[in-house]
Amino acid sequence: MIRIKLVTGDDEKASAEDNKDDVDNSLLKLKALTACRILSRDSTDLNESIENDHVDLMAQVIDSSSLRWSTEVKFEGKKVLSNCIQQSETVRAYCVQSDLLSKVFHLITSHKAYDEFERFDLRLMFLLTAKCEELRTVANQKLRAIEGLTTCLQNITRLQKDRKTVPSDEAVYMGELLKLLFNVTLAVDQADDKDKLVRLCTALDHAINLPFHSDADQQNVITNMIGLLTNMLDTKDPTLVIFPPNNTNNIDKLLNFLMKILESMDSNDGNLLGLKQEISPVLMVLWGVSKLHPHVRKYLKSVILPPLTTEDLKRKPEEGGSPKARLVKLFTNADTQISMMAAEFIFVLCKHNVGKMVKQTGYGHAAGLLARRGLMMGGRGDEEFSSDSEGEQEEEEGYKKEAHKVNPITNVVEEERPSPFEGMSDEQKEYEAMKMVNMINDLMKTGIIKPATVGPDGKPVEVEHVLQLQEGLNIPPTSDDQSDSD
Template sequence: MATHSSNTSKLSQVQALVDVLKVDLQDHNLSQEKRATTLEELKVFGRDANQSDPIFTKEGIEILCKHAFARTDNKSALEAMRCLANALLIVPETRQIFLELGYAEGAVNRYQNDSLDEEFLAARILFLVTYATADVPKWLEEYKLADYLNDAISRHGKIYSRINKNEQPSALQDMAFTETMKLLFNLTHFAPEKVDLFSRSVPNLFKILYKRTLSSLPLQSPITQLVNALLNLDLSSQAGCVFPSSNSIYNVARLIEILDFSVENPNDNHDNQRNQLFDEAGAPLITLLRKIFEISPDQAKEYMQKRLLPSNEERKNPIGKDGSLASRLLQLSASAAAMNIRQHLASLLFEVSNSNPEEFVRNVGYGYASGLLLSAGVQLPQSALEDLSISSDSSGRVFNPVTGQALDSEPQIKDPFSEMTDEEKEQEAERLFVLFERLKQTGVVDVQNPVEKALHEGRFEELD
């Protein structure tokens, strides 16, 4: 790497490097090693926008683009792409310069190569530039970006096919795949009318989702980006892949497994790092489950209802008290520490209850259901409030609509006087009378003795 005097300002050093690269475009006077070293040094300076202005001018961006996409040599081209990616990230105004210079197609063309380095850098550059262009449909079809991106996803699918479920891909593969997923999300977001161009990637995305080893905190890269990407795709057109005929719950079970690993009991006495992460990153996963439930066949719907709603076994006690997934979701849906995810969870449970208010109350109890129904403007079912014997299954078993507990499992309140003799009742009344008289004499509170009040109201019966 070139060295410079400590007395030379950063700005002048950056300008000197840009000038060297500019001359090299015309004269080709640098060796491949010297060119790559110069670009690497410029990349280090460009990580901080302070006194790096020559990089972010139109001339600076054009010099980087020419070195990146003219393919003088691959090592230098990759370094130039790294400089360019940093510039587009740090100074958003450079994205428009990049587009005006006409290098979008050059970046797309670098995406088609079977190279994880090139995929990572091209995906990041294109991802950043999507925020500054209306030409995404043109990229997808005329520049064939949709084909290149589908091919890249297919390559990742093949890599996952060769490894066992408990193995991990390389760090570079993870980075490249993550950037591709981010780009896929933006492309389908800004050009929703073109999502059908990515239908052939749906099987590979679900394959990767299943084969990817889950960490203790699963909602991190690349799982979060993969879930985000699936969210915008037309899954109904690939129903045979989403719900395989051999096992229709195959992919649904995987998504719920991710959900299960992502949610802890908010009442446990430990740090809630998992729930904090879920509150920040869980909304796309919940939304994807809602989308899948809507198009699910009966078997998959029944599986989701079984996993996400309280079981009859749980209803032996007030629901939401044990450690099952359904209970943890209910607790989180009512937790003040989960402000971002609460409404999403409640909406999921409502839709899994077939979007029926009465069924929703039967499934989760009025205590949990009321907040969602009121915030969504859904009229509360009067039958749920007037009748404490709402049956929730074909067997006719009835449940308390407030707590969700089966009525036949609720503790029976015992009359404390049922086993007392008349003499014992009279003694208890005298004892209470004396206690209240002593309380009045303290002057701390002004209280009327309930025994005295009952006597005045004629509610005492004189015993023989």
């Protein structure tokens, strides 16, 4: 194992006295740190090679107030420390005991350039709070990190007053800052720290409406802001600052962000990882704020689930490029988390009314959600929603004209087809029926299919024999179509 030691100031003096050669010590330190950075990428034997003194030395190197080290040396020291935090449990354990987090946070609060050199401080604190859960509590309670980082975000937004667009470096810095805020707010108590979160959301509202240099910069900021908002869906006041009544600009930005991702996925089939990383957070935020704020839910419903017309019923709910079609298409996504979240979001827009859900998506698409919630017999979910007086008649008008022709499974008006039993005698019909029963029974025995009936709790119950499917066919009418005031 190669060990590389950086000489301290005292050692440097002694070395200079013993060696009269003109050595560029700054260049030597830089090369030594570069070697350390490369070696620290490999975690093999790293725990055994690093001592606490080495971490303390790196903390001295990155100190912005020290004149002993050049900027290049400090930057390389940050990279070494970053690798060590990622790769070494020993380093992380020592970081919890030491005051490294406090030193890094102090560097962040003094940032003014917002360049790559300063962004690495954000990366260091992000790694510390991501890898060491204890440090999130320290950051909140001891360092008051939410207040300090919110001030940093406010300082950046104030710089943009006299600028046409946000420089790309500052946009990238904002993205990294929002990532760090995500970690810090994981340990926050949303009720006790409500005032802090309201102040943070006020800064977020200003940030999301800045004129960015490029779409990529704006997408980066919005992506990380969405991640941060997933930690604030338990209380109303903070998110109400970003999504106020009578102003839909910010909710439009999130919805447009989601639609752009779904459009890009059309030409990138099979990218499930990209789907989960990009779509899950924004679906969670849209779902959460729709539950919290009636005005948001009502607006999103008007955009995603507009009144049904006869034209809508000529094509399946998942066909086309409308927001509704793209979201319904997610119901059958191979990633169960994405399919569940998309269905739950639409269900919230329907105010947990099963009849409205089936009317908008078809029973086939809604069946998975209804089975999970025990609502296969109809009814409503447990959540309570506010009552809105307008829009009911308009929504029902176009639908009622063709309602008797709609296939409830696909939610589309299908062309009339001749009956397959036409021209058959009763004996032939009975023969074909028993043939189908035997085929289904064979498939059940091999485990290929598992037929089920709806149990008393509204959830599917697997049957042991195909003839059990005949039981309970006289299902009483449900109250799904009861009047809803949305």
